[in-house]
Amino acid sequence: MTTTRTSLFQLPNGGESVGSSAFLERRNSAAQRADEAGLPSFEEEIWRYTPIADLDVSKYELGAPGGSLLDFGLTNGVDENAAAVIHIVDGQVVSISVHDEAVTVLTDGTEFENLIGSVTQTGPDVFSDYNFAYCSAPIVIHIASNAVIAGPVLIRQHTTTGGLAWFPRVLVDLGENSEATVVEHQTSPDIDALVCPVTELKVNQAGRLQYLTVQEHGPRTWQIATQMAEIERDAHLAVSQIALGGEYARARIDIKMAGQGSSGDIRAIYFGRADAQHDFRTFQRHNAPHTNSNLLFKGVLDDRSRAIYTGLIRIEPDAADVNAYQTNRTLKLSEEAWAESVPNLEIENNDVRCSHASAVGPIDQDQRFYLESRGVPEDIAEALVVRGFFADVLDQLPVATISDAANTRISELLALEGPGQQR
Amino acid sequence: MTTLSIEKLCVEVTDQQILDGVSLEVSSGQVHAVMGPNGSGKSTLSNAIMGKPGYRVTSGSITLDGKDLLPLPTWERAKAGLFLAMQYPTEVPGVSLRETLELALRARGKTEIDVTSRLLEEAVQIGLSPELLDRPVNVDLSGGEKKRNETAQLAVLEAEIAVLDELDSGLDIDALRACAERIETMTDSGLGVLCITHYHRLLDYLPADQVHVLVDGRIVESGGPDLAQEIETNGYARFLKSDVESEGVTVSIEGLGASKKASNPNSDDPFADPLA
Numbered sequence: 212m213t214t215t216r217t218s219l220f221q222l223p224n225g226g227e228s229v230g231s232s233a234f235l236e237r238r239n240s241a242a243q244r245a246d247e248a249g250l251p252s253f254e255e256e257i258w259r260y261t262p263i264a265d266l267d268v269s270k271y272e273l274g275a276p277g278g279s280l281l282d283f284g285l286t287n288g289v290d291e292n293a294a295a296v297i298h299i300v301d302g303q304v305v306s307i308s309v310h311d312e313a314v315t316v317l318t319d320g321t322e323f324e325n326l327i328g329s330v331t332q333t334g335p336d337v338f339s340d341y342n343f344a345y346c347s348a349p350i351v352i353h354i355a356s357n358a359v360i361a362g363p364v365l366i367r368q369h370t371t372t373g374g375l376a377w378f379p380r381v382l383v384d385l386g387e388n389s390e391a392t393v394v395e396h397q398t399s400p401d402i403d404a405l406v407c408p409v410t411e412l413k414v415n416q417a418g419r420l421q422y423l424t425v426q427e428h429g430p431r432t433w434q435i436a437t438q439m440a441e442i443e444r445d446a447h448l449a450v451s452q453i454a455l456g457g458e459y460a461r462a463r464i465d466i467k468m469a470g471q472g473s474s475g476d477i478r479a480i481y482f483g484r485a486d487a488q489h490d491f492r493t494f495q496r497h498n499a500p501h502t503n504s505n506l507l508f509k510g511v512l513d514d515r516s517r518a519i520y521t522g523l524i525r526i527e528p529d530a531a532d533v534n535a536y537q538t539n540r541t542l543k544l545s546e547e548a549w550a551e552s553v554p555n556l557e558i559e560n561n562d563v564r565c566s567h568a569s570a571v572g573p574i575d576q577d578q579r580f581y582l583e584s585r586g587v588p589e590d591i592a593e594a595l596v597v598r599g600f601f602a603d604v605l606d607q608l609p610v611a612t613i614s615d616a617a618n619t620r621i622s623e624l625l626a627l628e629g630p631g632q633q634r
Numbered sequence: 635m636t637t638l639s640i641e642k643l644c645v646e647v648t649d650q651q652i653l654d655g656v657s658l659e660v661s662s663g664q665v666h667a668v669m670g671p672n673g674s675g676k677s678t679l680s681n682a683i684m685g686k687p688g689y690r691v692t693s694g695s696i697t698l699d700g701k702d703l704l705p706l707p708t709w710e711r712a713k714a715g716l717f718l719a720m721q722y723p724t725e726v727p728g729v730s731l732r733e734t735l736e737l738a739l740r741a742r743g744k745t746e747i748d749v750t751s752r753l754l755e756e757a758v759q760i761g762l763s764p765e766l767l768d769r770p771v772n773v774d775l776s777g778g779e780k781k782r783n784e785t786a787q788l789a790v791l792e793a794e795i796a797v798l799d800e801l802d803s804g805l806d807i808d809a810l811r812a813c814a815e816r817i818e819t820m821t822d823s824g825l826g827v828l829c830i831t832h833y834h835r836l837l838d839y840l841p842a843d844q845v846h847v848l849v850d851g852r853i854v855e856s857g858g859p860d861l862a863q864e865i866e867t868n869g870y871a872r873f874l875k876s877d878v879e880s881e882g883v884t885v886s887i888e889g890l891g892a893s894k895k896a897s898n899p900n901s902d903d904p905f906a907d908p909l910a
Contacts, residue, residue, distance in 0.1 A: 576687060581724035581771070584684050585787065586712030586738035595737075599728025599770065 218246050220345055220376060223274035234324045237332065242344035248337045257336070260519045260551050261490055262459055266433070271376035271405045273345055275301040278371030284427045285453065285616040286396045292362035294391070295352070300369045302347030302377040313358035313389070317351040326351045327382050330411035331439040335465065339437045342409040346380035352393065356386030356415075363392040363423075363610055370432065373402035382411040385418040385446075392421040392609045397436075399456075401429040412440035412448060416470065419447045421609035425617075428456035430485060436462040444470030444499075451608050452479035453617050454489055455624075461490035468495075468502035468530075477506040478608070480601045480617070482624060483516025483548065493522040495537065497530040497563075508539040509604050511597055512548035521553040524567065528559040537567040542574055542600055574600070594625035636699055636715060636794040636826060637661040638683075643694035645675075645682045645851075652678040654851035655694065658828070660795060665818075665827045667837055667862060670848035671870045676830045677721060679848070680799040683828075684718040685711055698795070713742040715794030719784040719801055726771040731783070734771055735790055749790060756786035761812045777804030785813040788820070795826040802836040814839030834866035849873045 222228075228235055250266065251258045278300050283289075290296050294311035298304070307316050317323040327349055331339065352364055368379045383393050397406065406428070414420045428434055434457050442448045454460055466475040481489045495504040510518050524535045541550040554567035574596045582592035598621050605614045638660045645653040652675045660666045670676050682689045683696055685708040696703045703711050726734075735749045757764050762782040772780050781801055788796050796817065802810055818840050821827060829840060837845075837859070845861040846853045847870075854873050855861065 577724045578726045580686055580708060581720065581726055582729065582734055583708040584686075584712055584718045584720070585734055586709050586741055586791065587734060588709050588737075588741050589707055591737055591741075592709065595729045595734070596726065599726055602728025602770065605728075 218242060219250065219268045220271075220273050220341060222345065223272060230319060230324060231321075237328065238344050241332070241340045244333065245337045245340035245344060248340070251337060257492060257521075261461065262488065266405075268376065268405070270403065271374055273376055274347070275372040275375045275377070277301050277303040277305075278369070280305065280367070281369045281371060281398050281400060283367070284396070284398055285425050285613050285620060286365060286367065286394060287616065288612050289363060289365050289394065289610060293365045294360045294362045295364045297350060297364075297366045298369075299348045299350070299367065299379065301372050301375055302379070304348045311360055311362070313355040313360060314364060315353040315355075317353060318349070322353075323351050326353070326384055326413075327380065328411070330382065330413055330441050331409070331437075335437065335439070335463065338407045338435045339409050342378040342380055342407055342437070346378040346409070349380035349382075351382045351384065353384045354386050354389050354391050356389055358386065358389045358391075360389070360391040363394045365394045365396070367396045367398065368406075368408065370397075370399035370402070370404045370406050370428075373404060376405040376407070379406065379408040380410075381408070382413065383420065383422065384413045385415055385420045387415045388417040390419040392423070394423045394425065394610060394613065396425045397428060397434065399428045399432040401431055403431045405433045405435075407435045408437070410436070410438040412438070412450070414440065414442045414446040414448045414473075416443045417445045418443070421449045421451070423451045423453070423609055423613065424462070425613060426452065426454040426456060426460060426462075428460060430456065430487065431458050432456065433458055434460045434462075438462065438464045440466040440475065441469045442466065442473040442475050445472040446470065447474050449476040449478065449607075449609070451477075452481070453608070453613070454479060454481040455620065457487060457489075459488045459490065461492070463492040463494075465494040466496065466504070468497045468499055468504060471499040472501045473499065474503040476504070477508075478604050479508045479510075480604045481508075481510040481518065482621065483510065483512040483514075483518055484624065485514050485516065488517040488519070490519045491521075493520075493537075495522070495524045495535055497524075497526045497533045497535060500529065500531045500533070502530060503534045504536070506537040506539075507604055507607075509601055510539075510541045510550070511544060511600065512541060512550055513544040515545070515547045517548070518550045520551070520569070521555070522567070523555045523557065524565055525557045526560050526563050526565070531560050531562040533560065533563040533565075535563065535565045539569045540600075541571040542597060543571060544574070544597065591627065594622070594627040597625055598622055598627060635662050638716070638795045638826065638828065639695075639697045640683070641695045643679075643682065643696065644692045645678055646690045646692050647678060647688060651692070652851050653682065656848070656851070656853055658846065658853070660826045660828050662794065662824045662826045663821055664844070665821060665829060665840060665842045666844045666846065667829045667831060667842035668846045668848050668853075669831055669834075669862060669865055671874065672832070674848045675851040676832075676848055677799055680718055680797045680828075680830055683711075683797055684708055684716065709738075709741065712738065712791075712793075717788050717791060717793035717796045719781070719788060719796060719798045721800040721803055723772045723780040723784055725773045727773055729771050731767055731769075731771050731787070735787065738791060744792070747790070747792070752790045753786060756789045760786050760816050761809070762786055778806055778809035781805055781813055782809060785816050789816065793825065795828065796820075798827060798829045798831075800831055801829070802831055802833060810836060811839050834862050837862050847873050
């Protein structure tokens with residue numbers, strides 16, 4: 212049966228989804244749900260402070276002929292040791308190369324259809340519903356049980372065509388008692404495009420997953436990203452972000468400690484320049500006892516850039532013996548920069564240790580004075596202090612090559628050309 | 635020959651006068667000690683010399699070989715030849731010592747100094763474990779390690795005049811001796827030292843040519859090494875007493891104490907340096 216709907220997003224002529232009829236029906240109903248819901252309003256708390264009212268989806272079209280790979284930026288050189296490298300440009304798979312037998316990359320088939328959407332098929336918002344409906348080149352990465360993957364699985368998702376809207380989707384299914392690192396690298400040049408990635412992370416019992424997102428969008432690209440994770444018994448997940456670009460770059464990071472003894476870390480560094488706006492919405496959900504979570508975000512805002520951080524720690528009644536921490540620190544380098552930081556706690560159990568800390572301010576004047584008192588010129592001293600502010604987060608990220616490259620990029624952004632750099 | 639000259643220096647911190655007409659002159663090869671009880675303005679003196687934000691010079695002058703330092707930002711005072719060894723060296727995460735010193739030396743045109751090898755030499759000489767040189771500046775260093783680190787930096791930067799702000803605080807005797815003797819050696823090759831201290835023991839290893847007693851923002855007495863010895867034996871009571879005796883004419887001092895207390899209600903010490 213064909214129904215006529217006016218969707219915010221239309222597949223281009225000739226464009227069609229592939230898969231079983233049951234899968235296509237799931238996608239179709241996601242589109243209907245999203246169309247009925249419509250775009251969100253900034254009056255909703257979760258969209259508060261955002262420029263969502265400025266989003267004009269009629270500017271964008273789904274589907275593009277596919278372009279060429281862009282510069283590899285911060286993930287340059289990571290390929291050498293990678294367990295797998297996946298290149299997707301404008302929603303089309305360019306190449307998939309797998310170098311580790313414990314890693315399987317699926318793009319269709321029964322197992323793919325069973326896994327995709329298994330962490331989140333509905334919601335949490337209209338963009339993730341549209342993602343399920345219209346995702347192009349969705350990828351499932353399955354890692355066998357009892358495997359230790361030494362090198363990272365690297366996914367480059369490049370957006371190269373102005374006016375394109377697309378919905379990247381990745382699901383990582385980490386087998387029991389396995390260990391892996393996955394890097395998702397979002398890149399676009401200076402084009403007006405809309406990218407709405409959804410990442411699903413399924414960390415099975417006693418698994419240990421590091422998931423790092425590197426975001427190097429151009430200054431006119433919008434990103435509305437959603438990351439949903441379920442962490443099973445005794446498993447550990449660390450999700451990290453290096454967010455350097457975008458006009459409006461949103462990431463909702465929602466992790467659930469679902470099994471007892473599980474733990475999750477969320478870390479991010481972000482750097483805002485010109486009129487960029489970073490928007491982070493985090494959720495640390497403790498649904499099981501003996502669970503831990505720890506969040507550390509560090510942001511630097513220059514020029515007229517803006518940052519929003521809202522974070523919720525939610526502890527369910529059955530979740531006893533929980534430690535949950537949340538820290539968001541923002542440095543403002545300019546009077547015109549703006550930041551809002553809103554931490555929230557919802558605690559339904561007495562046996563918990565929780566803390567949240569949030570600070571927005573200028574750079575540490577004592578640190579700057581110390582460096583100046585050695586004879587370091589004041590502008591360089593300030594840049595060193597700012598770069599050093601990111602150091603503890605960078606040190607915790609999973610791929611040293613990327614942390615080093617990020618450190619160098621931050622030095623460049625701060626016009627710092629040190630003779631030797633150290634994190 | 636380099637001379638740091640401080641004349642009739644008055645300094646305010648958060649609108650309170652802390653230094654009230656301090657005059658001193660330190661030349662190459664000399665060691666001048668400034669001793670005083672807590673809250674007398676010792677740290678304010680060192681911070682004002684280095685131009686720390688928040689320390690406002692209301693009158694008087696600080697010059698180096700006749701060059702007015704007051705308009706200069708901190709780093710240019712360092713470039714001119716000053717070094718401040720801090721009482722509590724600040725931890726600077728993510729910034730290496732080597733990079734800091736290379737940038738500092740580059741800014742003063744001394745690119746011929748090999749920072750890596752010089753730092754290693756100085757670390758070995760001062761008893762600072764070389765692997766600590768790879769840490770970010772001062773991060774996770776013990777109190778003694780921080781002071782050894784300050785001393786090593788002083789040597790590598792080849793400063794003309796060093797201001798040592800309570801170098802001895804928090805130091806065990808071995809570290810104290812190592813730092814003081816290294817600095818004493820530097821004075822032989824021309825370093826001038828303004829050594830600010832509460833206690834005498836640093837001067838056992840770094841003998842002072844001149845000792846000045848700072849009380850309530852004024853130098854109340856100057857003399858030779860004997861003066862430090864007298865303070866070691868008798869404390870500061872004699873100098874404080876002279877203030878009490880002249881209480882009738884120094885209403886401002888009492889008022890100063892009261893106003894300090896008012897602005898710093900959480901401090902147990904009404905004379906505590908509000909920015910210390």
